[in-house]
Amino acid sequence: MTIDLDVDHSSPSDGLSTVQRRSAVLEELVHRDPGRFRVLTGDRPTGRLHLGHYFGTLHNRVRLQNLGVEMLVIIADYQVLTDRDVADRLTEHVEDLVLDYLAVGVDPQRATIFTHSAIPALNQLLLPFLSLITVAELGRNPTVKEEIAQSQQSSVSGLMFTYPAHQAADILFCKANLVPVGQDQLPHLEVTRTIARRFNSRYGGGLEIFPEPDALLSAAPLLLGTDGTKMSKSRGNAIVLASSADETARSIRSAKTDSHRHISYEPATRPEVSSLVLLAALCLGRDPRQVAEDLGGRGAAALKETVTEAVNAYLAPIRERRALYAQDRGHIRKVLRDGNERAAAIANTTLTEVRSTMNALY
Incomplete structure (x- = not known):
């Protein structure tokens, strides 16, 4: 369900300020009627989470969950492969993320925690979605440019280049209508909105198959790492939540x-x-x-x-x-199994609807 507000989302005259005003209105709506919203958020399993993650996103996830917003948390294990030849210690990193989530208060009874690779129907959405976005549009995405620059590789994989479309599949498979993001993630979300709009126009026949998800802008302050640069797992300058x-x-x-x-x-x-x-x-x-x-x-x-x-x-x-x-790794794996099962059911329903809408249900 797309949320209709009295704020023009796409007005080019004042750019970010429009998104900020819309985000403020959405925040008020979340408090008044949290049941209207489904949130998709998540992390890549590249190491343990730190205080920057906590005050940047984790604290807000728990807040939204406790308000009564439906929450889906993706552990984007496939996206680790966008800029790495080998996903080292992937199982350990995935389980560590679940431990961090549970420790800070994410409740698997109220939030669906799942992994990318366990949801085939989600990933299958990538193919029709790529047909709705041009190579030029993917290449202009500033977040992809930054990721490519940070990877320090002479060439990048196709998965890295199609990252915004894959993220659109992450958001739209569950028909999330609210995505908590920082300002640097707005271009990614705009790709998702574009894909949803084009799918509805090309195949929907006037029906809204996918919502155009809104950004809930984070007011989280930027915490620097111990070296004075942005706190980051890869830079070794972070204060890790699991540290003694x-x-x-x-x-x-x-x-x-x-x-x-x-x-x-x-x-x-x-x-x-x-x-x-x-x-x-x-x-x-x-x-x-x-x-x-x-x-x-x-x-x-x-x-x-x-x-x-x-x-x-x-x-x-x-x-x-x-x-x-x-102390109970079996419980961690059960949280993932249960979350994967719930997410897979949602994704299968969405993929069936997509195939039917595209007249590709045989």
Whole structure:
């Protein structure tokens, strides 16, 4: 079901501000009538999740789930292959993702957790979807360009190039009408909206087979890694959710700051110090400027001590739950089996509808 709002989604005059206004209206609707929404979100299983993931997406997933929004969480194991020759330790990474989800509060009774590779009907949607998008449109996608640049490969696979269409299949197989994203993911979502619109026009005969999903823009702040760049699994600069208290303390002690002793919250001019202040504030539930004011002239050592105490206290119950779940790998596999079964049933129904709509049901 496409959500009709009084905000023009496609107006070119003010670009992102229109999407922001629409997202704000959607947020209000989610609170008033969460049953209207089905959300698709997920991660690639390339390693354990970190605090950037937690405050960027995981916390919001649990919030939406608890509001009563239907939630599907995809572990995109096929998409690991977009920029890697071998999917090393894939089973371990998939199970680690499930552990992280359960530890932070994703409830498999209320959220469907599933893997890409276990849902054949989902992946079969990629073929008709690719017929609805041009090579030029795929090539212009800025997110694909960035992924290709980061891969540092002389050439890229066809899977990498078709990544936006594959992501459209992820979203549309379950007819999700709301996708929580950051601003950098808006081009991907626009490809999905384009494919849905073109399928409905070409084959639907005036019927809405697929909704045009909306973006629920994340208000999550950017947390820097310990080296002062974006927190990332691949850069080895992340504070991992599953780390021990001692490992977390060592990571924070090594974090980059600057030469000024007085602590302030000025993200534009003091990004490294401000990111640490923000991290403490998020964990403490306080305003970052108040945290900085309290630290005053006590210097980077006091800042790091405050951050370490705040992070470890915040993560303690999450780590405790994770350790308990990790003792029963059979439960983790059951969560995946159950989620895969539910997702496969949805995908089979959608694929049958697609084939019927295309007059290809024999």
